[in-house]
Each structure stands twice: as C-alpha cells, then as structure tokens.
Amino acid sequence: MPVSIISRATWGAKPWNNDPSSDGPAYVPLTSRTEFFVHYDGAHHITRTGYAIPRAIEAEHLGNGWAGIGYNFVVDQAGNIYEGRGWTRQGAHCPNHNVSGIGVQVAIGGDQEPSEAALAACRALYDEACRRTGRALAKKGHKDGYATECPGPKLYKWVQAGMPTKSGTAPTAPSKPKPPAFPGRDKFRPGANNAYVTQLGKQLVKKGYGRFYKVGPGPKWTDADRRAVEAFQRAQHWTGADADGYPGPETWRRLFT
C-alpha cells in the first residue's frame, strides 16, 4: 500500500523561515538515513484535529526560530500523515540525529492512547523509509537519542516491541500471484489420470466453466475437461488449433493469472 502523505501545500505550511526566498532546511540524501525516531507532543492531550495539528506544531517551531516544522512527518489519531521536512530535508527533532534519523511525531500527549490508525500510519512510514533507503532503519524513540520523556511510555513500549500493527504485518504492495509451472502437455490427454487434471479442472470451475462437469473435476482426463478448456480458449478469442481443448503453457498461464 503506497503511503498517502498530505503535502505542506495542502495543509497550508508557511514558507520555510517564514521567508518566501528561503531554500529551507538542507537536503539529506537517503543514503544518510539509518534511524527512524518516534516522538509525541509532550505533556498535554491533543484535542485539535486535521490541519490544525501540523499548523500548531509549525507555529511552535517557527517560534523557536527554526526553519519550520521540525519533524519529517506528523501522524494524527485518524491516521493522516502530514509532510513536515519530508524524506529529503534535515530535521529538527533530535540533536545529533537530524541527518541520520527520520523523525515522526505521533500527535498525542500525556497518557493519551495512540490509535491503531496512528500506529499503522507510523509503521507505514517506517516501511516506506526502509523501502526508499534500501535498508532496515533502526527503530527508536526520541529518548534513545536524547534525555527526554518523549515519546511517552505507550509509544516507547510500542517502538521497543518492534512497532507492530493489528494486521500483523505492515501494509505492503500486494504481490502478484505467480501461476504454477505448466506441467507439460502429456498430462492432459485421453487416458491421463493425475493431480494436474484435478488442478486444471478446479481452476476452470473457479473461472466459471463448471457447467461442463457432471462429475469431478479430475483426476481422470475426460471430454468434460476438453470441452471446458476449449470454451476457455475460445473466450481468449483463439481459434483453430489454438482452441483444441488441450491446454498448452499459454492456456495454463492465463487460466491461473
């Protein structure tokens, strides 16, 4: 699952340093990133929602005299991800770790419980960071790099547990199912009796060609198999010898993908 990030322009970030001519924080190549830091917002419960969350952090950080929001990303309880310094700019979230570390604030404070949506979004950012850098970044809480209470006991425990999500594994791009290897034409001919005939027949039923079978499918090759395969081949707009009812590698591939 690609990570959906609400851009600075969308949430209404101010120019870096409040100065339209500013180039903003220095660029950091992805090769420099080795760590992923989780933060929280400090002592107080966060009750604001939506764009007000990154805007409030930005106002505070600009007030510190920083270039703008100091985290690379901010995640809210609804699971929204807001762009701060993004993937490629130096952060201002943990001294001595602002180049090597990508800093993400989960916008909760005090003893607030992080939502599943927030944790899943934070984890998705972590996975995306690993994908982009080509390495497994070290999972850290702010306090691993600096003497602070941040990210609070609940988030810190979660980080130490390896940042698990309810779904078990992190959301990743769905992998395309690979068709099984074609077992060879000799497995599908009159007199054949094997597990591949069953596999073929079951797949034909799954694809909507079950009407040809009175019994089975499989493991014995029958005329029902031949007619079901032929119907499938004709549905590919194949004719003549290409639609003879005997599966070849291409029939097999299409049937299983």
Ligand SMILES: [Zn+2]
């Ligand atoms: Zn922190």
